[in-house]
Amino acid sequence: MPGSRDLDPSSSPRALLGAELRHAREKAGLSQEELGQRLFVSGSFIGQLEAGTRRMQREYARLLDEVLGTEDFFQRNCAAAAKSKYPEHFAEAAEAEVQATEIREYAPLLIPGLLQTPAYARAVCRAYQPTAPEEKIEEFVAARIERARLLSDPTEPLLWAVLDEAALRRVAGGPEVMAEALRHIADLGRRGRTIVQVLPFDAGPHAAMEGSIKLMDFEDAPPLVYFEGVGTGRLEDDPAVIKHQRFTYQLLTASALSPKNSLAVIEAMAEDYAHEEHH
The missing domain is CATH 1.10.260.40 (lambda repressor-like DNA-binding domains)
Structure with a gap:
């Protein structure tokens, strides 16, 4: 209960x-x-x-x-x-994040919302809504950055993210924005606030090639998994589904680089982006 x-x-x-x-x-x-x-x-x-x-x-x-x-x-x-400040298909998942004690996420195409910087979030939101007024984009960005305040607590929730190399290579907002975004992720990892692993291209085929995963655990409530597509999403609490997705996530972490090596790769990529911007 x-x-x-x-x-x-x-x-x-x-x-x-x-x-x-x-x-x-x-x-x-x-x-x-x-x-x-x-x-x-x-x-x-x-x-x-x-x-x-x-x-x-x-x-x-x-x-x-x-x-x-x-x-x-x-x-x-x-x-x-x-009532929610988030899109209808994501609102329930965003609200569940606030209650979660542990969040495990695999991101195949972009940096997860909880790890985004304002500039990166702005570039992504503009890509989602190319004709939206500027004030609407800023509302989306503000809501996304407010979600990230979960990480202002020094210990909870545990955030464990597996980032596909594709998410780090896809440039959003330009090299300067990417350099800042990757340095932000590396800083959270170096401070021990998050566990981050990079799933490199040379890992080959893997267990989650069909999409993203977000697993959420709670102190006194059953776990949830969130599946997301283009403009759609759903929460599942079926124990069999949770068990399968948890196993899938374990396979991902086994295929990914270690947290130590992942941070080194992320920092090196940030330097590459910064160098690209400089020239």
Whole structure:
């Protein structure tokens, strides 16, 4: 069952909704598993709603009001809890990151959002939205950099990133921007704030060639994995899926360079970009 730290009503509308759900469920004398059965979901899914690692969808809000006798409370408050500064397909994953104690991510095409600098994020967001007004781009950049504040805590969450060499070779914003971006990653690694590994081209075929992986673990809630495509994404909590993706990630780390050698490669590439900009 989620711990009390996940149920701070002052933190967000979603946390308040989770706290109210737990209160209503216990008042009805139902366990998470029993309530889940009535909604045709798992008990762990109910726990994630209460902990705030899952967003409450409108269809579940309606069923909860019916089962728990809360009139239209959850339906009325569902919309407020769903408001987010992030794109719809990514919002739930971004909100789960805040609750995570460990995040393991494989990035095949670009530097992960939690490791991006403002200049790099700006170049990427502009590529996503080539016709968007400048103020809209700055909103995207601000939201992305705000996510990275998770790393201002000296210990949590653990962030372990495997970066494909392609993500480091694809120039976003020019050599100067890339030099800054790679130095930022190397600095986080040197300070022990993150574990970073580079998956080089000469590693050949590998277990995650079909896409990215983001695994998230929580203190008192089941783990989640996030899959992302172009303009789409989804969270999965199926134990079999989690087990398979965890094994895939282990294979990736075995194929990648060691953290020590990875930092050396990243720093060398940063110098190459800086030299390119200078000339």
